[in-house]
Amino acid sequence: MAFWRFLGLLSTLLLLLPPINSTASIRLQVVRRPTPELPVFREAPAFRNGDECGSKEADRIHITMTLDANYLRGTMAAVLSMLQHSTCPENLSFHFLSAHDEAELNSSINSTFPYLNFTIYHFDSNLVRGKISKSIRQALDQPLNYARIYLAPILPGNVERVIYLDSDIIVVDDIAKLWKVDLEGKIVAAPEYCNANFRVYFTNNFWSDRELSNTFNGRNPCYFNTGVMVMDVGKWREGGYTSKVEEWMLVQKVRRIYQLGSLPPFLLALAGNIKAVDHRWNQHGLGGDNFEGKCRGLHPGPISLLHWSGKGKPWLRLDSRRPCIVDHLWAPYDLYRSTSHFLEE
Ligand SMILES: *[C@@H]1O[C@H](CO)[C@@H](O)[C@H](O)[C@H]1NC(C)=O
Ligand SMILES: *[C@@H]1O[C@H](CO)[C@@H](O)[C@H](O)[C@H]1NC(C)=O
Ligand SMILES: *[C@@H]1O[C@H](CO)[C@@H](O)[C@H](O)[C@H]1NC(C)=O
Ligand SMILES: *[C@@H]1O[C@H](CO)[C@@H](O)[C@H](O)[C@H]1NC(C)=O
Numbered sequence: 001m002a003f004w005r006f007l008g009l010l011s012t013l014l015l016l017l018p019p020i021n022s023t024a025s026i027r028l029q030v031v032r033r034p035t036p037e038l039p040v041f042r043e044a045p046a047f048r049n050g051d052e053c054g055s056k057e058a059d060r061i062h063i064t065m066t067l068d069a070n071y072l073r074g075t076m077a078a079v080l081s082m083l084q085h086s087t088c089p090e091n092l093s094f095h096f097l098s099a100h101d102e103a104e105l106n107s108s109i110n111s112t113f114p115y116l117n118f119t120i121y122h123f124d125s126n127l128v129r130g131k132i133s134k135s136i137r138q139a140l141d142q143p144l145n146y147a148r149i150y151l152a153p154i155l156p157g158n159v160e161r162v163i164y165l166d167s168d169i170i171v172v173d174d175i176a177k178l179w180k181v182d183l184e185g186k187i188v189a190a191p192e193y194c195n196a197n198f199r200v201y202f203t204n205n206f207w208s209d210r211e212l213s214n215t216f217n218g219r220n221p222c223y224f225n226t227g228v229m230v231m232d233v234g235k236w237r238e239g240g241y242t243s244k245v246e247e248w249m250l251v252q253k254v255r256r257i258y259q260l261g262s263l264p265p266f267l268l269a270l271a272g273n274i275k276a277v278d279h280r281w282n283q284h285g286l287g288g289d290n291f292e293g294k295c296r297g298l299h300p301g302p303i304s305l306l307h308w309s310g311k312g313k314p315w316l317r318l319d320s321r322r323p324c325i326v327d328h329l330w331a332p333y334d335l336y337r338s339t340s341h342f343l344e345e
Contacts, residue, residue, distance in 0.1 A: 037104055038069055041112040041335040044080050053088035060091050061179045062162045064151055066144045067098040067105050067120065071167040073315045074308075076112055077333035081170040083113075084333075088176065094118035095155055095162065097147045099125050112335060121154050123147045131249040133256070146262045148226060149245045152236040160234050166227035168287065168313055170330055173280075173304035181230055181277050187239060189230040189275035191282045194222040198271070201264050206257035219272025226266045227309055228282040230275075244269045280304040286326045288312040295324035306330070 053059065063082070065075055075096075083089040094116060098105055102120050109118060125143035127150060132143065147154075148164050155162060163179060165171075181189045198221055199207060206212050236242070248265035251257060258264035280302045287310030288294045296310070306329055308314050314330035317323045323331075 037101065038108050039073055040337045041073075041076050041108070042337050043111065044083065044113050044335060046115045047083040047086070047089035049090045050087045053091055059088070060093055061088075061176060062093050062095060062155075062159050063165060063175070064095040064097065064155065064162050065165050065167060066123070066147050067096045067109075068142070068144055068167070069101065071313075072105070072108070073334065073336050074167040074169075074313065076109075076335045077315075077330060078165060078167060078169050078171065079113060079116070080335060081172065081333045082175050083116075085171055085174055086176065087174050090115070090117075092117065092175070095159070096120045097123040097144070097151075097154065099123050099144050099147075123150065123154065128249075131246060131253070132261075133249070133252045148229070148262065149242055149266075151231060152233050152242055155233055160232070162231050162233055164226075164229045164231060166307065166309065168308040169227065170306045170333055171304065172306065177304070178230060178277065178281055181275065183230065183232050183275050185235075186273065186275040187232050187235045187241060188224075188270055189277050190224040190226070190228060191279045192222045192224050192274065192276040193279075194220070196223040198223055198267075201260065201267055202258050203256060205255050209255075212251075212255075212257065215268060216272060221267065221271035222276075223267070224271065224274060225282055225284050225307070225309065226263050227284065227307055228305060230277070241269055278302075278304075282307050284309045286310065286314075286324070288324065296326070298326060 065078065067075060079094065082092060086092060096105070096109070096118060098120055099122075102122055106120055109116065109120075123144060128143050128146040132146065151162060151164060161179075161183075163175065183189050201223065245265045245268075248257075248268045252265065279299070281304050283299055283303050283305060284307040285296050286298075286306060287308040288296050289310060295312075306326070308326075308330065312324070314323065314327035315334065315336070317327050318331060318334075
């Protein structure tokens with residue numbers, strides 16, 4: 001989009017800076033560049049299955065992510081990281097949700113991952129537009145950020161279980177291990193954080209209203225991050241959870257019961273009733289502080305998935321040459337083709 005074009009242009013200019021006399025050639029490069037709407041990526045190699053991979057449809061692993069021009073570089077890196085660490089990479093099926101530019105995204109993914117089994121679904125922003133309340137961070141108010149609430153109605157009926165992942169993650173373990181979690185009848189599995197102060201996710205309006213705060217009666221609600229979830233899509237459908245989350249979004253419109261975007265209504269509908277998985281599956285917060293953009297270090301313990309939740313994104317910080325240390329863990333999965341390649345072509 002405009003932003004990427006600007007970024008590309010900027011780096012073209014920077015690359016050409018040393019020979020100061022080349023104003024004319026700058027113009028030429030800019031004009032000759034095939035002005036893509038989307039960033040351009042290198043082609044990833046083919047990843048092949050190990051011998052132990054099954055051929056039954058039941059062996060297939062379904063993963064869903066959103067696709068957006070601003071986060072595409074993150075999505076591409078996330079997909080590469082999963083393929084690279086999978087014993088059965090050919091049995092991963094990706095279900096991408098996009099609010100626009102499907103045809104372009106289709107060919108971008110196809111040319112980056114020619115061997116990938118994927119489908120793009122259109123996410124109709126109008127589903128949520130009237131239901132979104134302004135949060136403390138503008139990025140959280142994007143309709144696509146709410147697409148995770150609509151996985152059940154959008155995904156085909158034969159997808160019974162899915163792993164939902166944000167675009168700012170890297171998987172450094174076999175995703176099949178997360179896939180195989182025993183949900184024990186629950187609708188969602190995710191790492192749970194019972195030491196976090198759960199009250200801060202809701203306003204005083206919420207806690208001081210007896211009826212509203214009774215929502216959590218009989219549950220031991222803990223914070224969980226909705227950026228990494230295993231979901232039983234069938235049970236979600238049966239339980240009508242899309243409507244349940246939507247109802248809370250409508251309460252929010254009138255009562256202002258929370259500050260963040262799509263997370264709190266999820267917590268209202270599900271917290272205290274999920275299957276907890278090991279914290280190694282969501283080392284979150286690597287994007288840094290919500291307000292000040294500070295760097296964060298890794299939490300202690302083993303790691304299967306790194307998550308740059310928070311304000312900062314590794315690709316932006318690397319480009320600005322002021323990366324956080326954890327961003328160097330993201331960089332090896334970056335498939336973005338820098339502008340220097342355009343100059344060689
Ligand atoms: C897994 O991949 C192998 C190798 O391509 C294929 O033969 C098998 O049918 C696949 N299984 C599923 C469930 O996709
Ligand atoms: C993407 O391309 C495939 C294969 O060419 C096609 O079958 C599919 O309909 C396309 N999807 C979109 C959303 O354009
Ligand atoms: C995907 O890429 C292959 C070549 O790798 C090409 O033959 C095919 O037409 C492409 N499909 C789409 C939808 O871009
Ligand atoms: C791709 O995945 C779908 C399920 O999402 C499956 O029905 C289809 O057979 C797969 N295609 C290939 C070529 O494996």
